[in-house]
Amino acid sequence: MSAVPAHTDAVPAHPDTVPARADWRDTLREATDLALLGFAVALAALPVLTLAPAVATASAALHDRSVTGAWPDARTSLTRFGRALPAGLAVSAVALAAAALLAADLLALTTGRVPGGGPALALTAVVVAVLLGYAGLVAVAVGRTGGRGWRTAALEVARTCPQRPGTWAAASGVCALAVVLGVLVTPVAVPILGGYALAALHALDARHPVLAPDLS
Structure with a gap:
């Protein structure tokens, strides 16, 4: 007498089953x-002079988020920030000096103290x-190495x-749009624009990544 196979209610997984799509709560969580x-x-x-180490640490956190799907813990980020301080202070000083010179140039062109008019202003x-844009891509490259290697990343x-x-x-374009919006919005919203702009740069660079600097 042949054995009767046991009945089961289990339904085999369909090979074409796709993972659930993210809903509005996931989008809201990511935005937050x-x-x-x-x-x-x-x-x-x-x-002020800790700007570059702060950006480097945030860029490294975004890189971790894109690779592992999770944000680094606070201890890891604090360690990265501390390691980024020595070189980052010098980077901040150079970046702020360059920004001040460019801002003074734009102001002089806008007020007419320097000849050139509209064409010179547009070129500047x-x-x-x-x-x-170059600085943004450097920040992304630094994030790929844990927030270090500014010189190698810049080169x-x-x-x-x-x-x-x-x-x-x-x-x-991403950086210019962030600057324009930063001028237009209330000051309290400027940091939010910074986080979104850095995330947009990471997403943009992910399609054609800059080679990670060799820190060995």
């Missing part, structure tokens, strides 16, 4: 995380946007940007 990241950068950058604005991005003019132009 990026806003908090922006405020964390603003808080860490209050001494383009140069500023291009430099911002690597300078080498690869001419080979990726589209990505460079898009990064410049």
Whole structure:
């Protein structure tokens, strides 16, 4: 007498089953995380010269988020911030000096104290946007190495940007838009724009990544 196979209610998984799509709560959670990241950068950058270490730490956190799907813990971020301080202080000083010179140039052109008029002002604005895009890609490259290696990242991005003019132009557009919106919105919202802009740069660079600097 043949055995009767046991009945089971289990339904085999369909090979074409796709994972559930993210809903509005996931989108809201991601937006909140990026806003908090922006405020964390603003808080860490209050001494002004700690701006570069703060950006480097935030960039490293975004890189971890894109690779592992999770944010690093507070201890890891604090350790990265401390390691980024020595070189980051010098980077901040150079970046702030360059920003002050460019701002003074734009102000002089706008008020008519320097000849050139509209064409000179437009050219200077383009140069500023291009430099911002370059700086944004350098910040992304630094994030890929845990927030360190500014010099190597700057040289690597300078080498690869001419080979990726589209990505460079898009990064410049992201940074320029963030600056324009930062002027228009209330000051309390500026850190939020910073977090969103850095995340946008990471998403942009993910399509054609800058090679991570070799820190060995």
